Amino acid sequence: MNIKNSRHTTRILFQHNLNIVDKQRYKTMAAKTVSSIIEMSRTLHKDLLKKIQNKESAVNDTRLSAALEYLETLESKTTEMIEEVPKSNRKNIMDTYIRYYPVDEEDEAQATLENVNASDIDSLMFAMVKVRQKLVNIYDFCTTDAQIPEVKKLMENIRDFEVSKLHEISRQLNEFQMQR
Numbered sequence: 001m002n003i004k005n006s007r008h009t010t011r012i013l014f015q016h017n018l019n020i021v022d023k024q025r026y027k028t029m030a031a032k033t034v035s036s037i038i039e040m041s042r043t044l045h046k047d048l049l050k051k052i053q054n055k056e057s058a059v060n061d062t063r064l065s066a067a068l069e070y071l072e073t074l075e076s077k078t079t080e081m082i083e084e085v086p087k088s089n090r091k092n093i094m095d096t097y098i099r100y101y102p103v104d105e106e107d108e109a110q111a112t113l114e115n116v117n118a119s120d121i122d123s124l125m126f127a128m129v130k131v132r133q134k135l136v137n138i139y140d141f142c143t144t145d146a147q148i149p150e151v152k153k154l155m156e157n158i159r160d161f162e163v164s165k166l167h168e169i170s171r172q173l174n175e176f177q178m179q180r
Contacts, residue, residue: 032101034151035086035094037142041158042082044109044131049075051118051127064121067176071128071169078165082158089154096151098142105141109134125173132166 052072086094109131116127139159146152 029100030103031097031099033094034089034096034098034142034154037098037101037138038082038085038094038158040106041135041138042079044113044135045075045079045082047113048128048131049079051113051116051124055118055121055124063176063179067172068121070172071125074165074168075128078161081161085154085158090150093148093150093154096146096148098145098151098155099147100141100145102138102141105134105138109138125169125176129166129169129173132162132169136162136166 049072052068052075055068112127112130112134117123136159139155139162143152143155143159146155
């Protein structure tokens with residue numbers, strides 16, 4: 001047996017075992033198309049936007065109102081960006097399946113939105129961060145699982161966008177907490 005081939009085989013087996021362990025982290029895995037993943041993300045962002053808008057109308061504190069207005073603008077822009085993804089990508093990319101999609105992450109994000117107390121600003125802000133973090137996890141997992149370079153790049157771009165917005169939200173929340 002050639003030593004070079006032996007090392008290569010060992011590396012492939014080791015990587016395969018890492019993928020199995022990573023996939024075992026999630027209880028439920030499913031195959032989903034890229035378009036259905038994008039649609040799920042759009043729906044979560046729209047639901048979050050509605051909760052922010054409902055809370056904003058009931059606020060009397062100007063600082064709190066300004067923070068909510070900022071978060072509303074951020075969610076609105078995110079929703080618009082997510083809605084453009086299917087339009088700006090080829091149909092064959094949108095119809096590509098991600099073999100191992102972490103259903104648990106999506107379920108937790110939806111449960112967070114369903115259980116948020118929209119009348120409590122801290123609960124709303126916590127939900128906003130948690131939902132985005134779940135989306136980052138989903139897109140990160142999809143990036144790892146994507147076999148087609150264009151799909152991988154799309155998942156990376158959306159993940160990076162979500163991460164950047166998560167950082168913006170965190171900064172805003174820290175400023176808001178310091179002003180309280």
